[in-house]
Amino acid sequence: MSNQDSPAGTGPDINVTGLSYKFQDGSLGLRDISLELPGGSRTLLIGANGAGKTTLLRLLSGKRLAPAQTIRIAGVDPFSAGLEGVTYLGLEWVLNPIVRTDIAVPILLDSVGGSYYPDRRDELVRILDIDLRWRMHAVSDGERRRVQLAMGLIRPWDILLLDEITVDLDLLSRSNFLGWLRGETERRGATIVYATHILDNLVGWPTHLVHMHLGRVKEWGAMAKYDAETDSYNRSGNSRLGELVLKWLKEDLAERGPRNRLGTGEDKTYESLEGLGGYGQETKDDGKE
Incomplete structure (x- = not known):
């Protein structure tokens, strides 16, 4: 999967259809997720801690085995086809x-x-x-x-999956970095999915939003759907994009209630049967059920 010379809008797309995922202990991590993200898009993956963002990114990258026919990147299964062109x-x-x-x-x-x-x-x-x-x-x-x-x-990469990895950058470095990423999508048609809680410098940057909650996608779509491409500050100090995300997270909290009442597998994102931080411990059978 190589797209180094492709113009914007012609890069690899991401298609997810009816994706559910169980952790090794049988608890449910993701529930019936369906998405269509076009080539050349820049998607923000939004949700509270434990929403399932990391699990989804690791499945998209092929680092965990997804059920057959649920994930296609540029038309192929990232787990079976290997990770050429996909950077996580x-x-x-x-x-x-x-x-x-x-x-x-x-x-x-x-x-x-x-x-x-x-x-x-x-x-x-x-x-x-x-x-x-x-x-x-x-x-x-x-x-x-x-x-x-x-x-x-x-x-060079065709698909870039970022999981909250700019948290230590100062404001200027982060701004320059996000500008460079935008250029990669516009020059080469590369596709980005970025999970983050930090919305500085992001007004006008994403082309799509995906809102996750308790292992499912509550809603998703192009930015025009949310009328949040332009900035408008209010007393909260947030941009319109920030206000939208804040509203989502408040609604999620009200729906979820206290974490100790959950009893779900959402705290398993970083776990395996080997214990906390079990990255790389997944087997070929992980997540089949």
């Missing part, structure tokens, strides 16, 4: 211990393809304001996160 940057990626060792930035960048894609490497170094003299054990979390982003994005 989530919690287990940013916790990689190598980025906290005494190692130089150029060595890290070259280890993930920097020498093969020098133009993209140099562009990301500039956009993310990375100092090539940094030693990774001696930088701040925000500086370390910039290097991690560059590492994850040097190789």
Whole structure:
């Protein structure tokens, strides 16, 4: 699946049909999800902690096995077809211990393809304001996160799945980064799904919204449906986009009630039978039922 030279709007689309997913202990994680996200789109995945956003992104990336015929990326199953062209940057990626060792930035960048894609490497170094003299054990979390982003994005991708990985960036770095991502969708037709709770710099950025709650999609559609493409501040300090998301989350909380009354599998997002943080522990049988 390669789309490096495709113009905007002709990139790989994402289609999800009737997707339900059970965790290894049998608890239900996702419930009958259906979505159609066009190529070249930039989708914000919105929902409270435990809504199922990470589980959905990991299924879309092929890191967990989805039931047959429920997920198609550019017409193919990402699990069976492999991950070429699909990049997923989530919690287990940013916790990689190598980025906290005494190692130089150029060595890290070259280890993930920097020498093969020098133009993209140099562009990301500039956009993310990375100092090539940094030693990774001696930088701040925000500086370390910039290097991690560059590492994850040097190789060209067609589908980018982001799970709240810009939290450590300052306002300017995040703004520049989001602008670069917009350019990737407009120049190459690449497709992005971005789960985040931080709405700074996002007014006018997404083309689509997906609202998740307790493992299901409550609603989704193009931004025009929500009339939130332009900014308008009020006494709350939020943009219209922020006000819409805040309204959704308040409604979700009222519907859900206290977490200790749930009794659902939504707290299992990061678990496996091996314990907390069980990334990479899934087997070929995980989620079939």
